[in-house]
Amino acid sequence: MQAIGENTVLAQRYTLTRKLAGQRDQELWIATDATLDREVSATVFSADSVHAEAALDSARRAAGVEDHHLPRVLDVGVEDGTAYVISEALHGAESIAAMVQFDPLPPEEVRRLVGEAASGLGAAAARGLHHLQLTPHDIVTSPDGAVSVLGLPTDAALAGAEELSSEDASRADTVALVQIAYAGLTGHWPGDDPVPGVPDVSRRADGELPAPSELASGVPGDLDALCRTTLGADEGPRTPGELARQLAPWSSERVTSSTRRTTGSGGQSGAATLRAVPGGGGSTTAPASPPRAPAADAEDATAEVPVKTALPRAAASTVAATIPEGDETAQISRADLMKARERTAAPPPADDDWDPSFTELESPVPGLGGHFEPDNHSSRLALALVVLLVIIAVVFAAIGLQGIGRSSSPDSTAAASGAAPAASSSASGTTSSSTTESAPVAEPLTISRVTSYGINGGENNALAKYVVDDDADTYWNTGQYGAADLGGRGGGTGLLIDLGSLKTLNDLRITTAGSDSTINVFVSDKIEPVSTRQPETTLKGRGTQTADLHGVQARYITLWVTSLSKQSDGAYQERISKVAVYS
Known part of the structure; x- marks a missing residue:
């Protein structure tokens, strides 16, 4: 192996500029690609290593896995005794190991990180690739919240990991992912082999692993049970894809925690306030940094969230x-x-002697004087006037009733219609305006979160948030296929929409790009596989389409795409830019 250092050039193209890490017999560098003028990541190791050929073969197979959770392998080769694997660089990424140095992570952020990583490893497992060396250092999140899994192409091979069956290898990766979830929830590593930078957990007196809820507050029951059954009872999910489905749905955006430290102590006062933060945020590992900003919560948070709202x-x-x-x-x-x-309240009394039981009479009848005391003659005159008014009222009432009877007959109706078309038109216009104003207006419902849904956790989960961002230029998309039926694979792929609680649903509006596609719409009050249900309705078309949900009660909406749109470049790919739900 040639001497490796700064300014070493590989394949007359990749110039090593900064060493990031060195372990076992490999080194990780940042390099500059002179051909494309961009930074890349370079893993270099001796081509004479007993595991070199296996590592290069693994890297070549990893290059064929298209999943945004796995950094793309760009080049593989050997030069002057040095083997190298070039992959895309991740700028500003932070590992789970770095993030838990001072505090455990919010439970919903742990769900998101591990769920995204499980989706990526599920895609790799479908191509026969397994990590087998997973630690909290291998799952990283970039400043925009995207999650990536490092080390898949070479770590297992270079470590000489024993050959395992596909089933056993998938289980090993799944257990490692749950161990990482445990570390994220508690700040302690539960595995047998220590992980640099993450303290080992102290086992109970009986030698058993304590549940996460015994070490940290606010751990959701499902995550607590997952760690207990998987790490303590050798049960739970067997594959990364199964783990992803069990964790779903998770936030499409980074979830941060606002914690207040007590002066002079490392403790934490109060419950954490959770929120999904578009674009992530700053580093959470620096001890001198201010507390993370409080905000609105992810679904399972138990803390109260103070919200300022402009109220009518x-x-x-x-x-x-x-x-x-x-x-x-x-x-x-x-x-x-x-x-x-104050504008709607009654005015206060003018003096303190006001009697609320007293009702002031109106002014005397005009023409009778302000202090009129009637005699017998005047009383008889007033009585006669009242009788006369009653008779007149009865006569007019009788005439009105007869008019109503005549207007209800067909002949009178036709005559009235023909006699005054202009008046009818005017009346019609007035009625139409009144009807429009009184018609109920559809009320948009708040979508709590959107995640991808499908095999191995779905496709492009990091893009799911764009269907609710009110930006027509952003969208969630599937992978590209050679045919509308997902390249002959059949089945489907799609999105899972969580409304946060049970709601009444009347309309669902979806905006897509490209040619016609087929989207089955499922609604439910809990997450259930689409294979066990009948769709509420099916949309077949393009552009903005509206589905009538007939006032059904549901919390979850699954959009299951079974026939993809054809895009202008000829590829079959579903692109959804907007989803809105109305009550």
């Missing part, structure tokens, strides 16, 4: 008491609300 004035009487003191925005809102209440 009509709601003043019911919410004024709940607005916290000391909040400038809230004080302004309170002032506006109180003004609205």
Whole structure:
């Protein structure tokens, strides 16, 4: 193996610029690709190693796996006794091992990270590739929240990992993923072999592994049970794909935690507030950095989330008491609300002797004087006037009833219609306007989260968030296939929409790009495989389409694409840019 160092050039193209790590008999470098003028990642090792040929073969097979969770292998070769594997560089990525150095991760971020990694390893397993060396250092997230799995092409081969059957290798990767989830939830590593930078967990007196909920608060029951059954009872999911399905759905965006440290202690006061943060955020590993910003939560968070909301004035009487003191925005809102209440309230009495049981009479009848005290003659005159008014009212009422009877006959209706077409037109226009104003307006429902759905966790989960970002230029897409039926594979792929709770659904609007496609729409109150259900409706078309859901009660909506759109470049690929749900 030639001497490797800065400015070493491989294949007359890749110039090594910065060493990132060295382990066993391999080194990881950042290099510059002179041909494409971009940074790449270079893994170099001795071509004379007993495992070199196996590592190169593994890397070549990894190059054929198209999954965004796995950095693409760009080049494989040997030069002057040095074997190299070139892959795409990940800028600013941070590993789970780095993120748990000071605090455990929010449970929903652990679900997201491990779920995304399991999806990628599930895709690799379908091509006969397994990692077998997974640690918290191998799962990283970039600043935009994308999750990647490192080391798949070469780590297992270079470590001389024993040959395992596909079933055993998948189980080994699945157990490693659950161990990483445990480390994310607790900040401690549960495996037998230590991991640099992550402290080992202390086992109980009986030698058993403590459950995550025994070491950290706020651990969801399903994640706690997953760690207990997989790591303590040798049960649970057997493959990464099965693990991904068990963890789904997860947030399509990074979830951060707001924690407040007590001065002079390393403890944590209060519950964590969770939120999905578009584009991720800054590093969470620096101890001197300020606490992460509080925000709205992922689904299973138990912490309260303070939310400022502009409330309509009509709601003043019911919410004024709940607005916290000391909040400038809230004080302004309170002032506006109180003004609205004052405008509708009755004015206070003018003096302290006002009797609420007293009702002031209206002014005397005009023409009779302000202090009129009627005599007998005037009383008889007033009585006669009242009788006369009653008779007149009865006569007019009788005439009106007769008119109603005549207008209900067919002949009178036809005559009235022919006599005044202009009046009819005017009346019709007025009625139409009134009807339009009184018609119920569809209310858009808030979508809690969207994830990809399908084999091995679906496709391109990191892009699922774009269907609800109100940007027509962004979209979620499947992979590219050679035919509309997913390249002859059949089945389907799609998205899982979580509304957060049971809602009444009337309309679903989907905007797609390309030619006609077929999307089956499933609704349910819990996550169930589409193979066990009948679709609520099916959309066959292009552009913006609306599905009538007939007021069904559901929390989850599954969009299951069984026939892909054909795009302008000739490839078959489904692209969904907008999903909206209305009650």
